[in-house]
Structure formats: C-alpha cells, structure tokens
Amino acid sequence: MSPSSRNFGFFFFFSLVVSLFSIVSSSDLQVLLNIKSSLLDSNPGVLDSWSSSGAGGPCTFSGVTCNSNGSVTEIDLSRRGLSGKFPFASLCDLMSLEKLSLGFNSLSGPVPRDMNNCTKLKYLDLGNNFFSGPFPELSSLSQLQYLYLNNSAFSGAFPWKSLQNAKELVVLSLGDNPFDATPFPEEIVSMTKLTWIYLSNCSITGEIPPKIGDLTELRSLEISDSFLTGVIPPEIVKLNKLWRLEVYNNNLTGKFPPGFGALTNLTYLDTSTNSLEGDLSELRSLTNLISLQLFENRLTGEIPPEFGEFKFLVNLSLYTNKLTGPIPQGLGSLADFDFIDASENQLTGPIPPDMCKRGKMKAVLLLQNKLTGSIPETYANCLTLERFRVSNNSLTGTVPVRLWGLPKVEIIDLAMNNFEGPVTGEIKNAKTLGTLNLAFNKFSDELPDEIGDVEALTKVEINDNRFSGEIPSSIGKLKGLSSLMMQSNGFSGSIPDSIGKCSALSDLNMAENSLSGEIPHTLGSLPTLNALNLSDNKLSGRIPDSLSSLRLSLLDLSNNRLSGRVPLSLSSYNGSFNGNPGLCSTTIKSLNRCINSTGSGRVTRIFVTCIVLGSLILLASLVCFLYLKKSEKKEMRTLRHESWSIKSFRKMSFTEDDIIDSIKEENLIGRGGCGDVYRVVLGDGKELAVKHIRSSSSTEKSFSSTMPILSEKEGRSKEFETEVQTLSSIRHLNVVKLYCSITSDDSSLLVYEYMPNGSLYDMLHTCKKSNLGWETRYDIALGASKGLEYLHHGYERPVIHRDVKSSNILLDESFKPRIADFGLAKILQANNGGLDSTHVVAGTYGYIAPEYGYSSKVNEKCDVYSFGVVLMELVTGKKPIEAEYGESKDIVNWVSNNLKSKESVMEIVDKKIGEMYREDAIKILRVAILCTARQPGLRPTMRSVVHMIEDAEPCRLMGIVISKESDVKIKS
Structure with missing residues (x-):
C-alpha cells in the first residue's frame, strides 16, 4: 500500500473516531442538560x-467524569443542596455510567424502575435524601x-431477591x-465480598x-x-x-460466644440495650x-483488669448492669480517655486516679455503686x-479544692456519700456549672x-448536710436558678431579701435550719415559684x-415563731401554719381565731355559724336531689356502688364523694376514645377537671380538647399506679397539676386542675379560636418550652412526653400554658397486647418525628x-395537616417549601399577627425549623430551645416592637 493510501486510511479512521466521539458527547450532553433543566427551578x-x-462539553461539567472516549462514567452531585425530583428516567441513556452519587441532598419523589437499565453501574449513592415509596428491584445491576x-x-x-446477582457488592x-419488617435476608450471607453492612433501623x-x-x-x-x-x-x-x-x-x-476474644481487630463494639x-x-x-458500649444489659462479674492496660480505649459505658468488683485502677492512663459511665452497678473499691491523665476527660459518671475512698486529687x-457524677456511693474525705472551680464543668453531683469539709471560693471559676448536688453528705462551714458568681447555676441541692452561718446575699445574682434545696442544715440569720431577684426560681426549700427574722416580702415577686418550704x-x-x-402547689411555714x-x-x-402559736385565722380551724378590737368577733362567729348551717341544709337538700336524679341513671348507680380507693398527691379541699357525685351529664365537657371529661365545681367555687376512664374504652384517636385519655387497662395495672405516682411528683408552673386518682376494679377517675381556656389547639383551630396576639403566642411558646425542659432535664432520667401537640398544651384563665398528658402514652403502649412499648408508635399524625415513625424508637429528640x-x-396559625399541603405532606414540608425567599417566608406568617411582630415571629419559626430537623442529632435539646426562645423575646415598649432585621436563610 502506498504512503498516500496509508495516510488516507489513517485520516478516515481518525475522522470516524472523532465522529463517534462527537455522537457520544452529544448524546451524553443532552441527558445532562435534561437533568439540569429538571432541577433548575428549585436549585x-x-x-x-x-x-x-x-468549550469542553459535558466532561468539563462540575461533578462529571468521562472516560478516554468522552463518555460520561461518573456523576457526583452529593452535598450540593439539590431538592425536587431527580429525572431518573433518562439517566440510563448514559451508556457508560458507572457511578451516580446524589447523597446528602433534599431530593424527593419515587425512584422509577428504569434504574434497573443502568447495567454498568458499580456505585450508587442515594443516601440522606427524602425519596418516597419502595425502592425498585436491581436484578440487572450485576456489576x-x-x-x-x-x-x-x-x-x-x-x-432483597433482586440482589442475588450482585455478587460483587462490597458495601x-x-x-x-x-x-417493611423482614427476617435477616438470606441473600446477604451469599455476598462473600461484602466488607460493610449497615442495616440499622430498617x-x-x-x-x-x-x-x-x-x-x-x-x-x-451494623444492625442496631x-x-x-x-x-x-x-x-x-x-x-x-x-x-x-x-x-x-x-x-x-x-453470652458473648466462646472465642469472641479472637476478634482482636475490633475497635468499636456496641451491644448496649439488649438482654x-x-x-x-x-x-x-x-x-x-477504642469505644466499648455495653450499657443496659444483664452482665455480671468483674470488669477485666486488662481493660486498664488498653492503649486505645477512650470511652467506656457499662451502666445499668450487675457488675461487681473494682474498676481497673489503670483505666484510661494510656489513652486519650474521655468518658466513663459505669453507673447503676455494684462496683466497689476506689475511683481510678488516672482517667484524666492525658487531659481529655469530659465525663466521670459512676453513680449508684458501692465505691469507697476519696476523690483522687488528679x-x-x-x-x-x-460532668463529675459519683452520687449514691460510700465515698469519703474532702473534695479537692480546685475541682470546685473547673472551667468547663457543668454538673458536680456528689450526693448521698460521706464527703465532708467546705465548698471553697474556687467555685467562682466554674463559669459553666449548671447543677450542684451535694445532698446527704457531711459538708460543713459557711x-x-x-x-x-456562678451565673449558669440552675439547680443547687445542698440539703441534709452540716452547713452553717448565714445564707450569702450574693445568691440573688443567680437569675437562672430554678431549684434551691437547703433544708436540714444549720444555716442561721435571716433569709436574704436578694433571693427575690432569682426570677426563675421554682422550688425553694430552707426547712429544718435555724433561720430567724421575717420572711422577705420579695418572695412574693417570684413569678415561677411553685413550692415554698420554710418550716x-x-x-x-x-x-x-x-x-x-403566688400560685403554689406546696406551702409549708409550720413550726416557726410567726x-x-x-x-x-x-x-x-x-396544714401549712401549724406550730406557730402567734398566728390566727378566721377560716383555719387549727389556728387561734382572730378577734378584732370592737368586740364584734362573737357576732361574726354567730353570723358565720348561721351561714354554715344554712349552707349545710341547702347542701343536704341538693345531695338528696342529686341522689334521686342519679338513681334514674344506670351508670351513676354503678359509680356509687363501686368500691373506690383514693390516692392524693396534693393538698385537697374535697373528698372522693365530691368528685363521684359530679360525674353527670350536665358536667360533661369532652368525650374521648376511652372515657369522658367532666368539669367539677366544688362548694368553695374551685374548678377541677375529672377524667372518667371506663373499662370498655379504647385508645384515643382524635384531638382531645381538654385532658389526656387513657387505655382501659391503666386503671387496674400496677404500672398505671407507678406512672401516676411519677406524674404526681412533678411540680412545675408549666405542667398541669394532678391532684389525685380515684380507682375501682373497673375504672378510674383522675382529678386535674381545670384549665378554663381549653387547649392551644382550641384557641388556634376550632370554633373556640381566639385572636391570639403575638405576645400571648410568644408567652405560650416560652412557657410550654420550659415545661418540656423540666421534663427532659429536671430528673435523673428524662421524662419523655411522647405526644407533644397543641391539644396537650392547656391554657389557664391568663393564657399561661400547662403541659398535659405526659408519660401516659408509654403505659398505653406497654399494655397494648403485651408488646414492648419501645416498638409501638404512639403520638398523633403530623407531630411524630420521622425516625419514630420508621423505627418506633423514642427519646427526647422526638419531643423536640x-x-x-x-x-x-x-x-x-395552620394545623399540622391541611389539604393545601398536598397528599402525604404536613406543615413541616409546607414550611420547608416556602423558605425560598424572605417574601415567601413572610407569606406563611399568620395574617392575624400584626405587621410589627412579623420579624419576631420569624425568629420563632427559625427555632421551629431547627427542632424539626430530619436527623435527630441535628435537633437542639429543650434546654437550648428555651434559651433560643428567650433570645427571641419581642421588645415590649409602649406597644412598640423593636426588632432587628432577620436573615431568613435557615439551615436545618
């Protein structure tokens, strides 16, 4: 062949390759432009x-990779903030596509069956999005x-069966x-090349x-x-x-199977919360x-001493087991150890001294064991x-001086030990200290x-010690203090007036001391004070x-010299004033009668006696009338003939007969799926709400306008009694008061404080709706958040509500909110056919967190x-579920879809909220969006929510609201 012929052949071949390259590029280009067009409006x-x-065609596009032939082989658009529906239909027209990565976006909609045509795919990442519907089969994706x-x-x-051909699967x-629930798929164990399996929560x-x-x-x-x-x-x-x-x-x-110790490459082992x-x-x-998590099991025996020689172990959780013996003394000394929780075991011996040797330790949690010795100076x-929590042990000695003033410490909990010595002035350096619990020790001095100076303090419990001297007036600087328990000490002198500046104080107990002088009038200015004990x-x-x-649930001034x-x-x-011989009253029988100087006390007593006798006669006539009327109703006869048992949780001015006699049709104010709610007016004018739970009832299925409704088995179960006892111990201004339970073999009566303005749901959405101004709405938001914060953070273990909704936020005569129906959903599930309560979804559609709906697991973040x-x-001003949101959508989706611009955000604010308050409303909307983050870990705690709402308080100055310009771009 001549040179010219060879050149012509080469030129022809080169032209053919270029032509084919152009055809491929043109085809791939059109597919990519179609993808862009589909996503353009929302992104x-x-x-x-x-x-x-x-200039370079699709191979120069951001996130696109091509092969040597110019064909698109990879599309990586992960973490680009994409939303809307991705156009999967044309995707498989990219004939060489091997990798598609769309993870960590906000893409939605279904994935079509066409994905099965992308036969060359080796890498597919659609994780962390908002798709819907089932995932299509993948039988053709053998590579x-x-x-x-x-x-x-x-x-x-x-x-699962479509994965049978995916023999190359690695992850x-x-x-x-x-x-849908499924047994461990057999198809998985045939994929012998697998290196990573993540099947948790599916x-x-x-x-x-x-x-x-x-x-x-x-x-x-991972199959957690x-x-x-x-x-x-x-x-x-x-x-x-x-x-x-x-x-x-x-x-x-x-048990851990024999030979488990041969898995010497294990660095992360978590078998917690099993049996x-x-x-x-x-x-x-x-x-x-590196991390060993074995908490909440039934493990026994000693902690192996070898744990003290592990060079990489940085955190260890063994709490709530039955472990005995000492904690290895070398634990944490060889690694950047940062966390131990071995609480609620039967461990003995001293606290290991070197867990903070490398200066990384964040938490020492050894509560409720049998530890001895003192706190190591280290x-x-x-x-x-x-966090340093070693309460409920047998520890002794004095506390190392500088431990009081650690700069990052948030909790010091030394309660129920035998510590002695003083609390030193070093505590002024503990700027982040929120909880100081020293109760039931032998601490002394002033x-x-x-x-x-510890302005972050919210809870101080120093009761049952040997403290003496005067209460420092500087305590009035603690603006966030909610609980101050100082009872059973040797404090003397007067109660400082400055305590009236602790505006967040809810519980104050100074009983059993040697305090003298007068009760400061400033205590009456504490807006949230709920319990006061100065006895x-x-x-x-x-x-x-x-x-x-004050609106007190507990007042005790007994055994003083008032x-x-x-x-x-x-x-x-x-009974709050007994033991004060100098006190008198015209109404309290146990005290001396107050007699005025004009000598008219006798006339007054005669007049009062006549009134009382007349009232008794009228009351007797009324009782007879009611009894005759009730005898005509079978249900009322049943109530009267049942054998009732009453358990009171607060001071009561009524009897069980007062309540039972009021369970009648004219007092009915609401019906639920398993019982009725009645409004009861006592003889002294006090109003109560009584819930009658019948044995034939079923679970609540709709919004309740007044009080929570329970299941039929609760009235008789021991678990019900235990839970009601828990509810009865809660004392907070923003949590509804439970006065007593009255139970029989077949039903129960729960007696609550009456909320005349019904629920927040009523005020916003029903025929009872009121034109709530923004300041009132803000106060409701703040009060309700404080109630939930108390449930989540006010106890050793959080009290999880499980059914937070506007119909469970009740409003008093001043529109102050009360959280109601907390904790009861847990019982309702536990009694539902014997199912484990953690595996049954409770709550109300529109309010249920996504992960709870998927996995039936619940924690505080579900409440958030x-x-x-x-x-x-x-x-x-809208309901959680409205037709305008679209099918299978709720208010969270609707709000999310209206965050495109400041104008669109302003449009979703309730028109009843005045123009001057709209910026303030947006601030609360920003908090709401953080609370409803799809991933639980991204949601704030209720304590943080309270702080954010407080920061969003509208300025109230002569009716004029002053607010800063707000940025409406919100990251969830």
Missing part, C-alpha cells in the same frame, strides 16, 4: 457550569459494588429507612444467621435499632477482619478497642471535665459568697401579704420535633 445556580456553550440508600425515606418491602448501606427481625461467618471480608457490621432476637452466633468469631460491630437496641440474649448476660472475660483480649487538674426554723413576724400572689393574721388567700393551705410542629402552628 438556581447549582449547575451553572452545565452549559451547552462550554454493582457500592449501594448507599441509608436515611432516604424509602418504604415498603425492600427487593450495602440501607439503614434508617421505614422498610426493621430487620429474627436471629442473626450462623452463615454470617461466611462473610470473612467483613470489616463493619432493630428487632433481632436470639444469641450472637458463635460463627461470628470467623470474622477476623471485623473492626466495628454494632447491634445495640435489640432483643439479643445469651445479654454472663461476664466480660471474652473481651479481655480486645486490646485495640481530677482537680482535669480542665476538660464537664457557703461561700463566690457562689453568686422548722425560727422565723418571726407576719406572713407577707405578697405571698398571696404571728399575726394568715392572709385570707392562703387559708386553703390548712413535636414541639417544633407546635411552634409552626403558633407562627402560621
């Missing part, structure tokens, strides 16, 4: 580089190696989706199959938050490459562990320490003035009239989500 600017006018679908809202049955991540049931041992390449196995049963299979010891094993929050039983038993001997050789230098002191003088303005007349408005606290919905109701 302006994100894909600006995707342009037909670009697939990486599949990430986690946390993307897919539902229905997952197509399978499907967790955090509401798939409804896997049954036992872990023995064939799991065939996956010898496995590095990470599921319904696994049975034991950890012995075959798991074959997985000698495993470095992460997480199976927490299941129903696993048995595992036996000792920890199999774990002594896991020397590469912890006084632990500048990173945030309380230092410097305690007033067993040497207080003198008159009871300040200012106390009459004198003068008891204010009439306090006369309902009958529901409260965020309530805040959206307050700002928008």
Whole structure:
C-alpha cells in the first residue's frame, strides 16, 4: 500500500473516531442538560457550569467524569443542596455510567424502575435524601459494588431477591429507612465480598444467621435499632477482619460466644440495650478497642483488669448492669480517655486516679455503686471535665479544692456519700456549672459568697448536710436558678431579701435550719415559684401579704415563731401554719381565731355559724336531689356502688364523694376514645377537671380538647399506679397539676386542675379560636418550652412526653400554658397486647418525628420535633395537616417549601399577627425549623430551645416592637 493510501486510511479512521466521539458527547450532553433543566427551578445556580456553550462539553461539567472516549462514567452531585425530583428516567441513556452519587441532598419523589437499565453501574449513592415509596428491584445491576440508600425515606418491602446477582457488592448501606419488617435476608450471607453492612433501623427481625461467618471480608457490621432476637452466633468469631460491630437496641440474649476474644481487630463494639448476660472475660483480649458500649444489659462479674492496660480505649459505658468488683485502677492512663459511665452497678473499691491523665476527660459518671475512698486529687487538674457524677456511693474525705472551680464543668453531683469539709471560693471559676448536688453528705462551714458568681447555676441541692452561718446575699445574682434545696442544715440569720431577684426560681426549700427574722416580702415577686418550704426554723413576724400572689402547689411555714393574721388567700393551705402559736385565722380551724378590737368577733362567729348551717341544709337538700336524679341513671348507680380507693398527691379541699357525685351529664365537657371529661365545681367555687376512664374504652384517636385519655387497662395495672405516682411528683408552673386518682376494679377517675381556656389547639383551630396576639403566642411558646425542659432535664432520667401537640398544651384563665398528658402514652403502649412499648408508635399524625415513625424508637429528640410542629402552628396559625399541603405532606414540608425567599417566608406568617411582630415571629419559626430537623442529632435539646426562645423575646415598649432585621436563610 502506498504512503498516500496509508495516510488516507489513517485520516478516515481518525475522522470516524472523532465522529463517534462527537455522537457520544452529544448524546451524553443532552441527558445532562435534561437533568439540569429538571432541577433548575428549585436549585438556581447549582449547575451553572452545565452549559451547552462550554468549550469542553459535558466532561468539563462540575461533578462529571468521562472516560478516554468522552463518555460520561461518573456523576457526583452529593452535598450540593439539590431538592425536587431527580429525572431518573433518562439517566440510563448514559451508556457508560458507572457511578451516580446524589447523597446528602433534599431530593424527593419515587425512584422509577428504569434504574434497573443502568447495567454498568458499580456505585450508587442515594443516601440522606427524602425519596418516597419502595425502592425498585436491581436484578440487572450485576456489576454493582457500592449501594448507599441509608436515611432516604424509602418504604415498603425492600427487593432483597433482586440482589442475588450482585455478587460483587462490597458495601450495602440501607439503614434508617421505614422498610417493611423482614427476617435477616438470606441473600446477604451469599455476598462473600461484602466488607460493610449497615442495616440499622430498617426493621430487620429474627436471629442473626450462623452463615454470617461466611462473610470473612467483613470489616463493619451494623444492625442496631432493630428487632433481632436470639444469641450472637458463635460463627461470628470467623470474622477476623471485623473492626466495628454494632447491634445495640435489640432483643439479643445469651453470652458473648466462646472465642469472641479472637476478634482482636475490633475497635468499636456496641451491644448496649439488649438482654445479654454472663461476664466480660471474652473481651479481655480486645486490646485495640477504642469505644466499648455495653450499657443496659444483664452482665455480671468483674470488669477485666486488662481493660486498664488498653492503649486505645477512650470511652467506656457499662451502666445499668450487675457488675461487681473494682474498676481497673489503670483505666484510661494510656489513652486519650474521655468518658466513663459505669453507673447503676455494684462496683466497689476506689475511683481510678488516672482517667484524666492525658487531659481529655469530659465525663466521670459512676453513680449508684458501692465505691469507697476519696476523690483522687488528679481530677482537680482535669480542665476538660464537664460532668463529675459519683452520687449514691460510700465515698469519703474532702473534695479537692480546685475541682470546685473547673472551667468547663457543668454538673458536680456528689450526693448521698460521706464527703465532708467546705465548698471553697474556687467555685467562682466554674463559669459553666449548671447543677450542684451535694445532698446527704457531711459538708460543713459557711457557703461561700463566690457562689453568686456562678451565673449558669440552675439547680443547687445542698440539703441534709452540716452547713452553717448565714445564707450569702450574693445568691440573688443567680437569675437562672430554678431549684434551691437547703433544708436540714444549720444555716442561721435571716433569709436574704436578694433571693427575690432569682426570677426563675421554682422550688425553694430552707426547712429544718435555724433561720430567724421575717420572711422577705420579695418572695412574693417570684413569678415561677411553685413550692415554698420554710418550716422548722425560727422565723418571726407576719406572713407577707405578697405571698398571696403566688400560685403554689406546696406551702409549708409550720413550726416557726410567726404571728399575726394568715392572709385570707392562703387559708386553703390548712396544714401549712401549724406550730406557730402567734398566728390566727378566721377560716383555719387549727389556728387561734382572730378577734378584732370592737368586740364584734362573737357576732361574726354567730353570723358565720348561721351561714354554715344554712349552707349545710341547702347542701343536704341538693345531695338528696342529686341522689334521686342519679338513681334514674344506670351508670351513676354503678359509680356509687363501686368500691373506690383514693390516692392524693396534693393538698385537697374535697373528698372522693365530691368528685363521684359530679360525674353527670350536665358536667360533661369532652368525650374521648376511652372515657369522658367532666368539669367539677366544688362548694368553695374551685374548678377541677375529672377524667372518667371506663373499662370498655379504647385508645384515643382524635384531638382531645381538654385532658389526656387513657387505655382501659391503666386503671387496674400496677404500672398505671407507678406512672401516676411519677406524674404526681412533678411540680412545675408549666405542667398541669394532678391532684389525685380515684380507682375501682373497673375504672378510674383522675382529678386535674381545670384549665378554663381549653387547649392551644382550641384557641388556634376550632370554633373556640381566639385572636391570639403575638405576645400571648410568644408567652405560650416560652412557657410550654420550659415545661418540656423540666421534663427532659429536671430528673435523673428524662421524662419523655411522647405526644407533644397543641391539644396537650392547656391554657389557664391568663393564657399561661400547662403541659398535659405526659408519660401516659408509654403505659398505653406497654399494655397494648403485651408488646414492648419501645416498638409501638404512639403520638398523633403530623407531630411524630420521622425516625419514630420508621423505627418506633423514642427519646427526647422526638419531643423536640413535636414541639417544633407546635411552634409552626403558633407562627402560621395552620394545623399540622391541611389539604393545601398536598397528599402525604404536613406543615413541616409546607414550611420547608416556602423558605425560598424572605417574601415567601413572610407569606406563611399568620395574617392575624400584626405587621410589627412579623420579624419576631420569624425568629420563632427559625427555632421551629431547627427542632424539626430530619436527623435527630441535628435537633437542639429543650434546654437550648428555651434559651433560643428567650433570645427571641419581642421588645415590649409602649406597644412598640423593636426588632432587628432577620436573615431568613435557615439551615436545618
């Protein structure tokens, strides 16, 4: 062949290649431009580089990779803020596509079956989005190696069988989706190349199959938050490459299998919240562990001493087991140890001294054991320490001086030990200290003035010690203090007037001291004071009239030296004034009668006697009339003939007969799925709400306009009684008061304080709706948040409401909010056919957090989500579910879709909110969006929510609201 012929052939071949390259590029370009066009409206600017006018074609597009032939092989648009529906239909026209990554966006809608045509796909990541519907089968994707679908809202049955051909699969991540419950899929154990399995929180049931041992390449196995049963299979010891094993929050039983210690590559092991038993001997050789979480099981025996020699272990959680013996003394000394929680065991011996040796320790939690010895001096230098909790042990000695003033400490809890010595002035350096609990020890000397410099304090419990001297007046500087318990000490002198400046104070107890002087009138200015106990002191003088303005659930001034007349408005606290010979009253029988100087006391008594006798005659006539009327009604006869038992939780001015006699039709104010609610007016004019729970009732299914409704078994179960006792112990201005329970074999009566303005739902959405101004709405939001904060943070363990909604926020005559119906959903589930309460969804549609609906698991963050919905109701005036939102949409979706601009945000604010308040409403909307973040970890705590709402307070100056310009771009 001549040179010219060869040149012509080469030129022809080159032209053919260029032509084919152009055809491929043109085809791929059109597909990419179609994708951009579909996403353009909701994501302006994100894909600006995707342009037909670009010099290099699609291969120069951001996030696009091509092969040497110019064909698109990879599209990576993860974390680009994309939203809307992705155009999957044309995607498989990219004939060479091997990788599609769309993770961490806000894409929605279904994924079509067309995805099965992308036969060359090796990498598919749709994780962390908002897709809907089932995921299509993948039987044609035989080359697939990486599949990430986690946390993307897919539902229905997952197509496990379609994975049979995916023999090349290396990573399978499907967790955090509401798939239909299924036993551990057999298809998984045949994929022998798998290195990573993430199936947590996607409804896997049954036992872990023995064939799991065939996956010898496995590095990470995560099947937590599921319904696994049975034991950890012995075959798991074959997985000698495993470095992460997480199976927490299941129903696993048995022991760690023999040979488990051979898994020496394990660095993360979490089997917490199961029912595992036996000792920890199999774990002594896991020397590469970084994190070990075994809490909430039934483990016994000692902590292996080898744990003290682990060089990489940084956190250890063993709480709520049955472990005995000492804590290894070398624990934490060789690594950047930062956390230990071994509470609620039976551990003995001293606290290990070197857990903060590397200066990283954040929390020492060793509550409720049998530890002895003193606090090692080394912890006084632990500048990173945030929580130091060793209460309920047998520890002794003095507290290292500098421990009081650690700069980052938030909780110091030393209660129920045998500590002695003083609290020193070093405490002024503890600028973040929120809780100081020293109760039931032998601490002594005066309380230092410097305690007033710890402005973050919210709870101080120093009761049952040997403190003496005067109460420092600097305590009035603690503006956030909510609980001050100082009873059973040796404090003397007067109660400082400055305590009236502690505007957040809810509980104040100074009983059993040697306090003298008068009761400060400034106590009457504490707006949130709920309980006041000054009994067993040497207080003198008159009871300040200012106390009459308080709304107290507990008042005890007994056994002092008080004198003068008891204010009439306090006369309902009958037993609160005993042991004060100088006090008198015209209404309290146990006190001396007050006689005025004109000698008209006798006439007054005669007049009062006549009134009382007349009232008794009238009351007797009324009782007879009511009895005759009730005899005509079968239900009323039943109530009267039942044998009732009453349990009171607060001071009561009524009897069980007063309540039972009022359960009649004319007092009915609401009906629920399992009982009726009645308004009861007592003889003294006091109003109560009584819930009658009948045995034939069923679970509540609709909004209640007044009080919570319970299931039929609650009135008789021990669990019901225990839960009601818990509710009765709660004392907070923003939590509804439960006065008593009255029970029989077949039904129960719960007696609450009456809320004349019904519920927030009534005020916003029903025929009772009131034109609530923004200041009132703000006050409701703040009060309700404080009530929830108290439930979440006011106890050793959080009280989780489970059904936060606007109909469970009740309003008094001044529109002050009360949280109602808390804790009861837990019982309702626990009695539902014997199901584990953690696996049954309770709550109300529109308020339920996404993860709760998917997995039926519940924690405080579920309450935070529901409260965020309530805040959206307050700002928008709309219900959680409205037809205008669209099918299967709620207020959270609706608000999210209207955050495109400041104008669109302003449009969703309730038109009843005045123009001057709209910026303030947006601030609360911003809090609501944070509360309703899809991922629980991104939601704030209720304590943070309270602070954010307080920061959003509208300025109230002569009716003029002053607010700063707000940025409406909100990150969730």
